[in-house]
Amino acid sequence: METNNLVKEIINRLKKQGYCQVEGYKKFVYIRETDKSVFLLREKGTETRISRSKIAKAIDIVQKDIEVYDKGPSGLREHIATHIHSPLWSLLHLLTPNEIL
Numbered sequence: 001m002e003t004n005n006l007v008k009e010i011i012n013r014l015k016k017q018g019y020c021q022v023e024g025y026k027k028f029v030y031i032r033e034t035d036k037s038v039f040l041l042r043e044k045g046t047e048t049r050i051s052r053s054k055i056a057k058a059i060d061i062v063q064k065d066i067e068v069y070d071k072g073p074s075g076l077r078e079h080i081a082t083h084i085h086s087p088l089w090s091l092l093h094l095l096t097p098n099e100i101l
Contacts, residue, residue: 003059007052007056010055018030020093022090028042031047036052048084048087058089058091061080076088
């Protein structure tokens with residue numbers, strides 16, 4: 001599936017479920033979306049904006065190196081310089097590795 005379609009699917013699943021969370025990690029609650037971003041509420045109560053382009057970049061990274069999917073949030077840190085590794089990694093887990101590939 002094309003990266004942009006995968007981004008749309010992640011956001012659709014997020015909206016339907018209302019949150020994203022990998023077992024053993026923090027939960028991120030869906031707040032809203034815009035044409036360019038999705039907004040999540042962290043457990044500590046702060047709002048985090050994640051651009052669709054960052055989600056697409058994370059998908060591309062996992063497509064090139066599937067091991068990043070299971071490395072935890074720090075796996076993305078090697079590839080994306082940002083403070084949103086945990087919510088971004090959690091969003092990726094709304095899809096299975098097979099769906100991403």
